[in-house]
Amino acid sequence: MSEPLVQVRDLKVHFPVKGGLLGRTRGTVRAVDGVSFDVARGETLGLVGESGCGKSTLGRAVLRLLEPTSGSIRVAGRELTGLSQRELRPLRRQMQLVFQDPYASLNPRMTVEDILAEPFAIHGLAKGQAREDEVLALLDAMGLPREARSRYPHEFSGGQRQRIGIARAIALRPDLVVADEPISALDVSIQAQIVNLLVDLQRERGLTYVFIAHDLKIVEYVSTRVAVMYLGRIVEVAPSRALYAGPRHPYTQALLSAVPVPDPERPRARLLLPGEPPSPLSPPAGCAFHPRCPHAMERCRRESPPLYPLGGGHAAACFLAEGDSRDVPADSTSGGGAGVLAQPSSPG
Amino acid sequence: MTGAVAPLLDVRGLVTQLSLPRGTVRAVDGVSFTVPPGGTLGVVGESGCGKSLTALSVMGLVPQPPGRVVGGEVRFKGEDLLALPEKEMRRVRGRHVAMVFQEPMTSLNPVFTVGEQIGEGVRLHLGATKAQARERAVEMLRQVGIPAPGERVDAYPHQLSGGMRQRVMIAMALACDPALLIADEPTTALDVTIQAQILELLKRLQVERNMAVMLITHDLGVVAGSCDVVAVMYAGRIVEQAPVRELFARPAHPYTAGLLRSIPSLHDAGSAGEGGRQRLKAIPGMVPSLTALPSGCAFRDRCDRASELCARVTPVLEPKRGGQSAACHHPVPAP
Numbered sequence: 001m002s003e004p005l006v007q008v009r010d011l012k013v014h015f016p017v018k019g020g021l022l023g024r025t026r027g028t029v030r031a032v033d034g035v036s037f038d039v040a041r042g043e044t045l046g047l048v049g050e051s052g053c054g055k056s057t058l059g060r061a062v063l064r065l066l067e068p069t070s071g072s073i074r075v076a077g078r079e080l081t082g083l084s085q086r087e088l089r090p091l092r093r094q095m096q097l098v099f100q101d102p103y104a105s106l107n108p109r110m111t112v113e114d115i116l117a118e119p120f121a122i123h124g125l126a127k128g129q130a131r132e133d134e135v136l137a138l139l140d141a142m143g144l145p146r147e148a149r150s151r152y153p154h155e156f157s158g159g160q161r162q163r164i165g166i167a168r169a170i171a172l173r174p175d176l177v178v179a180d181e182p183i184s185a186l187d188v189s190i191q192a193q194i195v196n197l198l199v200d201l202q203r204e205r206g207l208t209y210v211f212i213a214h215d216l217k218i219v220e221y222v223s224t225r226v227a228v229m230y231l232g233r234i235v236e237v238a239p240s241r242a243l244y245a246g247p248r249h250p251y252t253q254a255l256l257s258a259v260p261v262p263d264p265e266r267p268r269a270r271l272l273l274p275g276e277p278p279s280p281l282s283p284p285a286g287c288a289f290h291p292r293c294p295h296a297m298e299r300c301r302r303e304s305p306p307l308y309p310l311g312g313g314h315a316a317a318c319f320l321a322e323g324d325s326r327d328v329p330a331d332s333t334s335g336g337g338a339g340v341l342a343q344p345s346s347p348g
Numbered sequence: 349m350t351g352a353v354a355p356l357l358d359v360r361g362l363v364t365q366l367s368l369p370r371g372t373v374r375a376v377d378g379v380s381f382t383v384p385p386g387g388t389l390g391v392v393g394e395s396g397c398g399k400s401l402t403a404l405s406v407m408g409l410v411p412q413p414p415g416r417v418v419g420g421e422v423r424f425k426g427e428d429l430l431a432l433p434e435k436e437m438r439r440v441r442g443r444h445v446a447m448v449f450q451e452p453m454t455s456l457n458p459v460f461t462v463g464e465q466i467g468e469g470v471r472l473h474l475g476a477t478k479a480q481a482r483e484r485a486v487e488m489l490r491q492v493g494i495p496a497p498g499e500r501v502d503a504y505p506h507q508l509s510g511g512m513r514q515r516v517m518i519a520m521a522l523a524c525d526p527a528l529l530i531a532d533e534p535t536t537a538l539d540v541t542i543q544a545q546i547l548e549l550l551k552r553l554q555v556e557r558n559m560a561v562m563l564i565t566h567d568l569g570v571v572a573g574s575c576d577v578v579a580v581m582y583a584g585r586i587v588e589q590a591p592v593r594e595l596f597a598r599p600a601h602p603y604t605a606g607l608l609r610s611i612p613s614l615h616d617a618g619s620a621g622e623g624g625r626q627r628l629k630a631i632p633g634m635v636p637s638l639t640a641l642p643s644g645c646a647f648r649d650r651c652d653r654a655s656e657l658c659a660r661v662t663p664v665l666e667p668k669r670g671g672q673s674a675a676c677h678h679p680v681p682a683p
Contacts, residue, residue, distance in 0.1 A: 050540065050542075159634055187395055187566070187634075189607060189610060189631040191610070192610035192611075195630075196628050196630055199627070214539070217612050217614050220614065244614065255540060255541060256614070259540060260544075260547075260567055260569025261573070262568040262596060262613070263613070264573070264593050264596050266572075270548070272544055272545060276509055276542060
């Protein structure tokens with residue numbers, strides 16, 4: 001098996017919370033709190049969880065757009081933590097971000113041609129006619145008319161703007177694209193177009209995706225593997241099909257049963273979770289999910305469960321899964337046990 | 349729904365205009381529907397289809413300018429609300445017809461406690477004293493599942509989470525026991541586990557009170573689980589209306605069928621990530637701007653069934669089969 005494109009080990013991103021007149025630090029938000037995972041070349045890792053679970057922070061930290069507090073991020077074998085912004089710049093063309101809101105992320109005063117030519121200019125690539133050809137090729141690949149190049153972002157619909165955002169991200173043929181809620185701002189009839197575009201681009205260009213979303217139906221559709229986050233940690237990770245067919249963590253089970261399914265014949269056997277996610281400023285002791293968990297035991301209030309490997313690339317951070325554990329747990333504090341964090345086999 | 353029961357809400361030929369810089373458009377263009385007592389009508393559509401403006405028109409809350417209701421009737425218990433002077437409308441609004449909005453933070457007043465805001469309608473419409481209103485507010489907070497209602501009644505909106513605020517909005521809307529609740533994307537801003545809680549809560553309160561609900565949403569999944577009858581809107585018009593089972597099993601309008609096809613179903617074989625690589629069946633093109641609608645059927649540019657007739661004659665909503673109506677010259681045949 002070839003080396004994973006992305007290897008994240010025990011990544012932590014903590015934000016100090018300042019308050020009061022003197023701006024003293026009053027606490028710490030552990031937005032990402034000890035996360036380890038791999039992403040194989042050409043696969044899509046889906047990252048799901050509710051708002052505040054740390055999925056967007058994690059996505060940005062992997063690209064070093066946010067400063068990690070501790071831990072290791074390797075992309076294509078190169079350690080990214082500790083590099084200065086200057087050292088990072090040449091690596092940036094290998095890893096790109098697609099934003100949720102394509103309007104806020106496109107400069108309103110630049111034409112589409114300027115927007116798409118900018119990455120080439122920054123990295124000193126494809127000058128003159130060659131650069132122009134690259135821009136036209138990008139427009140073609142996005143299904144946008146070539147006349148679009150002389151127009152401004154506000155002249156486009158949401159779906160078209162997202163196509164421009166994607167074009168900019170893939171302009172320099174990156175290996176890794178982190179897509180942060182790329183379709184949630186779009187209308188239902190447009191979402192499928194953008195998902196199809198992303199899937200086509202992945203196939204044509206061998207892209208590797210980290211796909212962050214809260215829509216579990218779309219995540220299942222696009223992902224090779226899915227990681228579920230709760231309060232800064234991965235609570236379950238598995239190949240997409242295994243996760244949706246047999247979720248092992250009670251949170252994943254509740255999340256899946258809460259998805260509104262467009263089928264009135266389907267019985268609504270909902271596992272209704274009580275309460276709401278706790279504040280990441282003061283997470284509960286032990287397993288962070290225990291106050292809402294229907295199966296919480298005494299032990300859950302004291303100890304935080306590690307990710308137990310369950311075979312076939314499936315792992316869950318729940319004591320109920322401990323009995324089925326196949327291996328040493330992928331304890332996030334040791335950074336070991338990476339076997340379960342990788343894909344079980346190369347994607348098809 | 350039998351025809352014998354007189355509808356609680358009977359909207360006929362509603363037309364609401366918006367004055368935009370590029371001209372005046374009919375953002376709601378001849379919309380008709382009914383809601384029976386205790387029933388649930390779902391109104392689905394994408395942004396700009398006119399679903400929220402339809403709700404605001406029923407409530408008499410269309411911002412003017414730029415909006416104006418220029419035609420039709422909104423009969424509530426037989427009385428045309430559009431003909432009522434504003435003073436009379438205030439007697440109805442909040443008392444008999446209440447509304448819940450998408451974003452609770454912008455619809456709650458930040459400088460009053462939630463108890464004061466829930467109690468306001470009770471004092472205004474039912475003549476309750478301050479003490480009675482407070483008591484009612486505590487009772488409503490308890491009914492919508494807010495823990496420690498006796499303390500939360502004195503909380504300000506910013507002290508509550510998004511899910512709690514939406515519960516407060518529902519408590520506020522239901523405090524006077526309205527016969528009809530209009531809920532405009534009540535769960536869109538919420539996380540999926542909280543969304544499930546709120547939908548369950550609405551269902552329970554509706555049954556307990558035999559209250560009618562008009563649920564406006566873009567999410568077909570929400571509609572499938574909550575509604576008796578569904579109206580699908582596109583470019584200001586209802587393009588299909590049907591009992592919920594028929595709509596999902598045998599959509600007649602190509603737009604409805606296209607929307608349903610474009611959503612991947614949960615735990616479906618052949619996902620893109622695992623080698624199945626079936627493409628999603630997207631609807632081509634985009635929602636047309638109301639200032640540049642095509643002639644005839646507004647959907648025809650995106651429709652694979654469109655003919656020359658669709659460009660000439662705007663289809664009207666008419667019965668197609670078993671309680672199902674569609675505004676289409678070439679409806680999708682039942683499978």
